[in-house]
Amino acid sequence: MSIRGVWVILDYSDHPPSVLYSRRYPNIERRALKYSSKPFPHFPVPSDKDMCNAVMQEVGSVRENDLSQTTIRSCDKNWSKPVYELFEGRLWPVVLIQQKNIYFVTLPLSQHKLSEERPIPIEIPSIPVALELLISMAQILSNSPEKIKVDGPFLSSLHQFLSISVPMGTILETNVNTYSSYVPVLTEQTLPSQLPDLPSWKPVVFKGNPKLTLKIAEKVQLTQWDLTRSTTFWNTYGTVQCKTELEGVPEITLNLVIPQGGFGLRTIHTHPSVHMFDAQASTPDPEETNSITLQGPLMLAHTTSSTKIRFSPPLGWFTVCEYSCSERNLPVHSDFAPIKAYYEMKGTHKLEFYIHLKLDERVRNNFEYLEITIPLFNRGPIQTADIRPASMQVSISSDQRRLIWNVDKKFPKNLEQTLQATVTFPEDPGESVPGEDPLCTGLTAYILINFRILDFTISGIVIEPRSVVSFPQSKYKLVINRELSSAEYKIWNVNGDTVIPQLAQ
Structure with missing residues (x-):
């Protein structure tokens, strides 16, 4: 507007x-x-x-x-x-x-x-x-x-x-x-x-305790159907965000480092305030040759790599750069998934389902939250639910069409969690309600995994604290955070029809 x-x-x-x-x-x-x-x-x-x-x-x-x-x-x-x-x-x-x-x-x-x-x-x-x-x-x-x-x-x-x-x-x-x-x-x-002569993108000079906050926020999307047939597709993307509370109009320089063995980056797009982007030890992705720019598609998995970024931060929180990484760029990690899951459901008015979760050993076993949503569409409201083991924290949603499983913030030593349940529905489901998924009829169903892990990213990207420099130089408190969260982490029922195009054969 x-x-x-x-x-x-x-x-x-x-x-x-x-x-x-x-x-x-x-x-x-x-x-x-x-x-x-x-x-x-x-x-x-x-x-x-x-x-x-x-x-x-x-x-x-x-x-x-x-x-x-x-x-x-x-x-x-x-x-x-x-x-x-x-x-x-x-x-x-x-x-x-x-x-x-x-x-x-x-x-x-x-x-x-x-x-x-x-x-x-x-x-x-x-x-x-x-x-x-x-x-x-x-x-x-x-x-x-x-x-x-x-x-x-x-x-x-x-x-x-x-x-x-x-x-x-x-x-x-x-x-x-x-x-x-x-x-x-x-x-x-x-x-x-x-008033002082300031740029239009920063019309106010900060006054207060100096502080510089940097945050790497990564999200993972995943679609999985039957682990025995290797039908897992995942993609990860993230942002580097910054909030500068420094006096004057400073310039900030930092290094993004991807250690050897990290999952690497596919593309990076920077904010207009970034006026220097220097990627070292980078290799262009051959499938992205038409979109190669100075920001550069990167594939940095095989060596420790450093990318220097210099920018003039505007007011408040802003995104320094956006990046993505995908398993198709790194065949050695094509079987990777932060949480591997198996979902089996059968029945009509009386459903029996089994869910098995396994945390990858390379993922940090410390969740801020981990919640499994089990939607059961086009069957009417849930009448009864028998949960096994009974110690699991499972609740029925207010619309009585979903089960919510609150998993512990840490997996046990074997890094596995299981849930079995029997759910009954009325023989006459009645009229459908808004929000029902038309694809999820019969045995075609899925579960959603929602989680957030602090101080961890799939790409392995980190910010070197010693590389963070402001010009003109000043003393300030530096805070660097990382997190990984799920965007659309969907596991399909192995007994139902799949909606993944690659499996429609």
């Missing part, structure tokens, strides 16, 4: 109306020109004076010396507050709200090719988002303890809010509380022209 411009107009009874604050976005204006059409040609963003006059003419209070004017709004005009049209309908849509004697105005970008008829305002997504932005701006100004005036010091808060919430004309955040978490309370208010 984007806006072409924003204005704050002040209308005191003892002074003529004037523009208190304005901001334009030329890059969004070029996009607006692209979306214009012949029935509704492009109307450029007006000057502050013209916009002020047009707003006062449309919604401003009528004064005694203005009663003779013939341009006062007509009583039979159709209204669609808070969306207006200005300049005899040539400038539309204009979103406007009023707080006492202050008018907040914005010109949202309509990304629709306007035909003979304009769409209704609710069909343009940028209009309600622009309205939320104006409400937040009004809330910021209402918190000012001083009288609002053209040269008032409160404008720095408004300028910083727009710099964070609407960088380059794109609305990213409209919540004032979120903005306040980025920016501490200003003790010395200054005018926008006196």
Whole structure:
């Protein structure tokens, strides 16, 4: 959602109306020109004076010396507050709200090719988002303890809010509380022209205890059906995330290291703030030759490899890079799965199923959580459930169509867990409910494994603490975390039909 411009107009009874604050976005204006059409040609963003006059003419209070004017709004005009049209309908849509004697105005970008008829305002997504932005701006100004005036010091808060919430004309955040978490309370208010010269992607300088947090978050997807036929397909992808709480506009340099024997990376894509990416001891993936870039598809499993990254971090959490690795790149590890599982289920109204889990010995045996969801679709609500062994923590979901097995956070010494159960259903399942999987009829069924392991990744990628350097140099607390979690870890019933294309023979 984007806006072409924003204005704050002040209308005191003892002074003529004037523009208190304005901001334009030329890059969004070029996009607006692209979306214009012949029935509704492009109307450029007006000057502050013209916009002020047009707003006062449309919604401003009528004064005694203005009663003779013939341009006062007509009583039979159709209204669609808070969306207006200005300049005899040539400038539309204009979103406007009023707080006492202050008018907040914005010109949202309509990304629709306007035909003979304009769409209704609710069909343009940028209009309600622009309205939320104006409400937040009004809330910021209402918190000012001083009288609002053209040269008032409160404008720095408004300028910083727009710099964070609407960088380059794109609305990213409209919540004032979120903005306040980025920016501490200003003790010395200054005018926008006196604010320090900072880049648009970091309009606020951090003040507080310096801290740098780095996090490697990896996810694994897996589809498995009958281990005896080697029908396991898995893929892993992850991100390197960063949150920099350092003063000034620092540059951060770090090394991503993949030890020898790691599962390796297939592709890496970096954030625009990364301006140096140096991968050493890397070998391109022959199946990805058409997409080789400076970020480079990598296959780094056979040697210890290091990749140096230098970037200028923006505010808050952001993703430094995204990467993926797959078993098809590393045949030596093609039989790998963090948790191998076997699911056998049979029956109609009385189901008997058996689940066997085995943790790979290369995986860290310390889970933050490990939960098995056993959906039993298209059979109606569960009537009874006999769980064996009875010590297992198994519960029935609120909709009575799933069993939830909470496995211990650690596997026993043999790294195996088993569960057997007998579940009964009514002979007449009744009408289906929303969320039923149409594929899971008869013996076609699956279980979902949800887990998270801290301080572990499949790729083996780590960040060298000694390689993390900030420029200019400063003292800060460094925190590095890693985690592996499941994205869609699905085990199919060996007695049912498979939906894996490779097995449909």
